Amino acid sequence: MKTNWTIPQQIVASLFFPLVVLILLGVVSVHKTASLLEISQELKQTYRVLTELDELHAHFLDAETGQRGFIITGDDAFLEPYEIALHSIDADYEELRRLTEGNLGAQERLDRLRPLMREKLEEMRLSVEQRRREGAEAAAATVASGRGRRAMDDIRAVAGELRAEEMRALAAREQEAAASEQRLLVTLTAGSALTVLVVAAVGFLIIRGINRRIHSATRRIESSATELQAAATQQAQGSKEQATTSTEVSATMRELLSTSHQIAESTQRVTQIAADTAAAARAGDETVKRAREGIDGVQRQVEQIVLHMLDFGKKSQEIGGILQIINELAEQTNILAINATIEAAGAGDAGRRFGVVADEIRKLADRVGGSTKEIRALIEEIRAAANTTVIATESGSKAVDASARQFGEVATSFRQISELVSSTAEASREIELSTKQQATAVEQVNAALLDVARTARETEASSSVTLKTSSELATLSKDLVRLIQRPAGA
Structure with a gap:
């Protein structure tokens, strides 16, 4: 049977041969049955001829008995x-004629x-008349x-x-009827x-072909589930690294805020604090860049x-369509x-064996229907789990986009801090104003980092x-593979 045929085409092509056998069997059976019925009618007619001969003989004996009496x-x-x-x-x-x-x-x-x-009859009539007259x-x-x-x-x-x-005709027809019955039975x-x-x-052949197709599809599902599990593991590891980086950045920003307060309290140390702040800002910018790269990787x-x-x-x-x-x-x-x-x-004893075969085919169809329902239930569970995963992944994607935007804001704030620190080093008279701006910016960055940590x-x-x-x-895919392999192994 060609493997590139669809399942309905395979079914139609496969059922053609049993149908041809059944049609030929029906034609031969009808022909044999008609012949047997014809022979039966001839036997019946022969028995009637023999019966009529016996009745004719009996009536002649009755007539002779009445005549002699x-x-x-x-x-x-006696004449009655x-x-x-x-x-x-x-x-x-x-x-008889x-x-x-x-x-x-x-x-x-x-x-x-x-x-x-x-x-x-004439002899009997004359003897009766002579008895009456003479x-x-x-x-x-x-x-x-x-x-x-002599006439009798x-x-x-x-x-x-x-x-x-x-x-002789009766014996020949009985023999022919027996032979016809034997041929019909054979x-x-x-x-x-x-x-x-x-x-x-x-x-x-049909069940083996269908099992092969379903087994191939479930293997592809299992492969996709394995790839998805690996990607999810990488995503989890990236999320942990992002959370760690966010914690480190948050600690750095707290230190930066403390430094800003110290700048406000002691203007004498403005230059040194500004230098420290610039270094911290550069480190923070590098950290933000690394975090941004990590977020881009997570997004991919x-x-x-x-x-x-x-x-x-x-x-x-596709599997659901095949199961349907x-x-x-x-x-x-x-x-x-x-x-x-x-x-x-309806065929009686002659069709009893065929009825047993039909019943076995019906049971096989019931078992195939039951297995199909079990597979459909597993597919529905897999589909529901897949939908849940897609929704969760889309939520994660949105969160990653938000984190990317927030890290952009953090990078912008770090650049502003760097500019403010440079301005403080160049003009000490702007120390107080720059310190206030720096404190405000640090507070904003800290709030942003808290959001980043929560997002992480x-x-x-x-x-x-x-x-x-x-x-x-992956577990459901393996269960589906085992369910498909079990009938093939049995």
Whole structure:
């Protein structure tokens, strides 16, 4: 089966072969059943011919019994079965001609039987009339002449030939019916076995192909989750370093504020304090630059995390689409199995084995549907975790942007401090004013650094959440891989 086909195309192509086998099996079964029914009708007709021959013979015996009883006793009560038999004999003869209408040999024997019947009936009629007119001796003489006995013997001979021919036909048809039943049984058994094998092979190929596709997708998800976990770990480490740097800068700024107060209290030490302040400002500027570079690195990592999470979301949606197709195929297979079970039940004993196969197919479809629901639940959990990670990462990105802006303000303040310190060194008369400006600027910087420290702690917390989410995502991906591998291993 081509691997570049879609799953619905594979299903349609795979079901074509079992469908062809079932159609051929149905055509052959219908043909065999029709032949068997035809043979059964012929057997039924043969049995009716034999029954009519027995009835014809019985009616002749009834007529003879009534005739002889009347001749011996002269009692009209013996003529009642005689009269009834006379009316039934003609009806039996006509029924025999109708039943053997397509049998030339039987029709020829019935043509020979007709004058013999008339001769026998005429002999019985004459003997009865003689008994009434001339008495018992005349009638007995007619019976003793042997005319009626010879006619009856001929009737028995012709009827025997007809019976023998029908018995031979009956034996041949029974043998043909037995052979037809055997052929039908062999055809149904072989067809059912072939259908089972074809359906089992098709089911195995379909399930193996689907498992391969899902397994490949889950491997890609697991790889993305691992990359996300690594990025989250790097983000957490960067956040910790940022928090440490912010603490150091805050301590430096507190020292700078203390220095500013000392400048205000002692103008004699203005030059030395200004020099110290300039050095501290340069160190602070370098620290701010390093912190800004760290924030830029964190921002790039956050952008990579967002891209990975968006790609992960798309892959999760693709898996969801595949699972939806699998679920629809399982439901259609279940419906086909139910219809096959109904058809097998309607076929009686001949379809019992096919019904068992249909029931097994329905159970397999139910198990596939159950596994699909479990996989869909895991995918939904993975998707929810991914959404949470994206939201947390976007919040971290915003916090990083705010930190970058605040560090820009800090850098600007440090440049202002440096300018103020230079001005203080050049003009001591501006010491007091510059000292006030420096104190104000230091206070602003300190407040900004407090905000930076708080932002760094929040970034660290967001990084921890991102790391935890990525770990959960990796665990869910491994669970999904194990869930896909379990049926393949079984």
